[in-house]
Amino acid sequence: MSSIITVGGITKTYGETIAVNDLSFSVEEGEIFGMVGPNGAGKTTTIECIEGLRQADRGEIQVMGLDPIRQERQLRPLLGIQLQQAHLPDNIKVWEALDMYASFYDNTLDWEDLLEELGLMDKRGTTFRKLSGGQKQHLFIALALLNDPRLVFLDELTTGLDPHARHNIWDLVQEVRQRGKTVFLTTHYMEEAENLCDRVAILDQGKIVALDTPANLIRDLKISERISFQVKGEWKSGALEDLPGVKNVQRQGDKVVVLGPANGAQVSASIVTGVVNALAEAGTQFSDLRTEYPDLEDVFLTLTGHQMRPERSE
Amino acid sequence: MRAFLKYTWVEIKLFLREPMGAFFTLVFPLVMLFLFGTIYGNEPDAMFNGYGTVDISIPAYTAMIISTTGIMALSITMSAYREKGILRRLRLSPLQPHVILAGQVVVIFMMTLAGMLLLILAGKLVYDLRFDGRVLDVALAFLLGSVSFFSLGFVLASVMPNARTAQVVGMVIFYPMLFLSGAGMPLEILPESIRNFSKYLPLTHVVTMLRGLWIGESWSLHTTEIWVLLGMTLAGVVISSLTFRWE
Numbered sequence: 001m002s003s004i005i006t007v008g009g010i011t012k013t014y015g016e017t018i019a020v021n022d023l024s025f026s027v028e029e030g031e032i033f034g035m036v037g038p039n040g041a042g043k044t045t046t047i048e049c050i051e052g053l054r055q056a057d058r059g060e061i062q063v064m065g066l067d068p069i070r071q072e073r074q075l076r077p078l079l080g081i082q083l084q085q086a087h088l089p090d091n092i093k094v095w096e097a098l099d100m101y102a103s104f105y106d107n108t109l110d111w112e113d114l115l116e117e118l119g120l121m122d123k124r125g126t127t128f129r130k131l132s133g134g135q136k137q138h139l140f141i142a143l144a145l146l147n148d149p150r151l152v153f154l155d156e157l158t159t160g161l162d163p164h165a166r167h168n169i170w171d172l173v174q175e176v177r178q179r180g181k182t183v184f185l186t187t188h189y190m191e192e193a194e195n196l197c198d199r200v201a202i203l204d205q206g207k208i209v210a211l212d213t214p215a216n217l218i219r220d221l222k223i224s225e226r227i228s229f230q231v232k233g234e235w236k237s238g239a240l241e242d243l244p245g246v247k248n249v250q251r252q253g254d255k256v257v258v259l260g261p262a263n264g265a266q267v268s269a270s271i272v273t274g275v276v277n278a279l280a281e282a283g284t285q286f287s288d289l290r291t292e293y294p295d296l297e298d299v300f301l302t303l304t305g306h307q308m309r310p311e312r313s314e
Numbered sequence: 315m316r317a318f319l320k321y322t323w324v325e326i327k328l329f330l331r332e333p334m335g336a337f338f339t340l341v342f343p344l345v346m347l348f349l350f351g352t353i354y355g356n357e358p359d360a361m362f363n364g365y366g367t368v369d370i371s372i373p374a375y376t377a378m379i380i381s382t383t384g385i386m387a388l389s390i391t392m393s394a395y396r397e398k399g400i401l402r403r404l405r406l407s408p409l410q411p412h413v414i415l416a417g418q419v420v421v422i423f424m425m426t427l428a429g430m431l432l433l434i435l436a437g438k439l440v441y442d443l444r445f446d447g448r449v450l451d452v453a454l455a456f457l458l459g460s461v462s463f464f465s466l467g468f469v470l471a472s473v474m475p476n477a478r479t480a481q482v483v484g485m486v487i488f489y490p491m492l493f494l495s496g497a498g499m500p501l502e503i504l505p506e507s508i509r510n511f512s513k514y515l516p517l518t519h520v521v522t523m524l525r526g527l528w529i530g531e532s533w534s535l536h537t538t539e540i541w542v543l544l545g546m547t548l549a550g551v552v553i554s555s556l557t558f559r560w561e
Contacts (some may be wrong), residue, residue, distance in 0.1 A: 053402075053406075053407075066317065073408070076406070076407070076408045077408050079406075081406045083399065083402060083403065083406070085399045085402070086399040086400075086406075087327050087398035087399040087400050087401055087403065088400060088403065088405040089395075089400055091328050091331040092328060096324050096327070098522065099320065100320045100321055101407060102326045103316050103317045103319075103320035103321070104317045104321075104407040104408050104409045105407070105408060143403075
């Protein structure tokens with residue numbers, strides 16, 4: 001495998017704000033590479049620097065051996081890009097958009113085949129304005145694939161979509177990769193990164209805090225369980241933190257998340273008991289207690305000390 | 315070339331699907347023509363040096379269309395395209411940036427031309443329109459007027475933060491100019507004091523030049539207009555090339 005993207009120490013600041021701080025990583029040909037992190041972590045800035053839409057203040061980027069700014073004209077036809085903030089004219093029809101964008105490239109796929117595959121064939125005469133959020137995203141994917149690119153960028157592809165539409169898109173992305181393309185995507189849904197990506201870079205405040213396969217990231221946590229519950233009124237985490245096997249206790253509003261213990265199924269049973277007993281002894285009123293396997297969200301929580309978002313998506 | 319043709323063709327269709335733009339460019343001038351044509355007819359009138367109301371209105375309404383498309387349609391479309399990220403999406407394609415902008419200008423120009431041709435056609439068919447100028451002269455004057463107002467439109471599109479502001483500012487510039495420049499109603503019926511003020515409106519120069527060449531006056535009578543409009547074009551191109559933003 002060879003690196004299709006190499007990023008060496010890029011930094012980008014907007015005024016006083018450091019959006020991206022000395023990032024280095026590479027993306028291999030044929031993989032689905034994901035960049036996750038909360039809003040403002042620097043994901044879009046990074047992807048737009050790689051796409052050649054923004055210039056990093058420092059550092060070097062190579063995409064297929066080309067400089068995305070200086071060799072933009074050579075690179076453009078080789079890239080497929082879906083932007084987080086992009087739009088088509090309200091009154092343009094689906095087929096017109098594809099037909100027009102197809103005319104901009106020397107080599108394109110048959111857009112009618114693409115429409116068929118993306119399930120938009122019956123929408124070909126519909127104006128952009130009348131498409132649903134999911135259909136719009138399908139159309140943007142079609143536009144990104146139109147020139148049969150080697151490398152596809154998908155920025156926050158499923159933000160704002162309902163779970164059904166999101167799963168449809170995941171299938172699509174898998175298919176894109178099966179055609180031998182490399183996919184670079186950003187998301188703030190940890191679940192999406194976990195399900196879709198071969199490798200994930202976790203970004204927080206402009207820095208990569210971890211980069212590996214989702215399975216490795218979760219394994220490296222050395223945590224077998226997450227217990228979450230709601231508490232009412234006064235509550236102190238001290239009693240729980242001292243319990244054997246508990247690794248981390250986080251409170252966000254009324255919600256408490258307890259992580260632990262080190263891998264081993266037998267210990268795992270005792271931490272639930274321990275937690276419940278400790279709560280009962282302290283006379284704490286709690287509800288909605290559940291235990292789950294740890295996921296990427298817990299990786300983020302453990303590495304950064306804060307949650308991705310105040311509420312989980314489930 | 316294929317890309318440019320496809321792009322401009324789609325943009326023409328989009329223009330025609332936008333009711334406001336299409337109405338004010340293609341329909342409203344005809345409504346004005348038929349309204350005042352019905353009221354005043356097209357009999358020779360001493361106030362207009364022996365020309366009829368329709369004869370002098372068609373070059374004036376042409377100027378009105380130029381200002382509509384330049385100040386309103388072009389600036390609103392470009393601001394909206396930027397605001398929504400349509401320009402951003404276009405820029406990701408191999409289409410060159412100057413081609414993207416040129417396409418917009420070409421489409422707006424063709425729509426302006428269509429508006430004028432409809433007026434001429436209606437004038438010929440219904441009012442026995444009188445034309446004593448040379449086609450080439452009027453075409454050149456039309457081109458100069460259009461280019462000068464399109465560059466003004468580009469300045470607006472460049473400096474306005476969004477489409478809504480562009481629309482409001484466009485209207486504030488457009489409406490007074492429409493009535494005070496001789497485009498919407500003949501300067502001859504306006505009092506002297508207003509006519510003195512009219513000289514300072516750029517649209518007045520387009521009206522004066524088009525009406526003059528329409529009745530066969532020589533270019534030498536219109537050097538002021540030529541310089542004003544060329545200057546406006548140059549200033550507009552310079553300002554908008556310095557201030558135009560893609561996002």
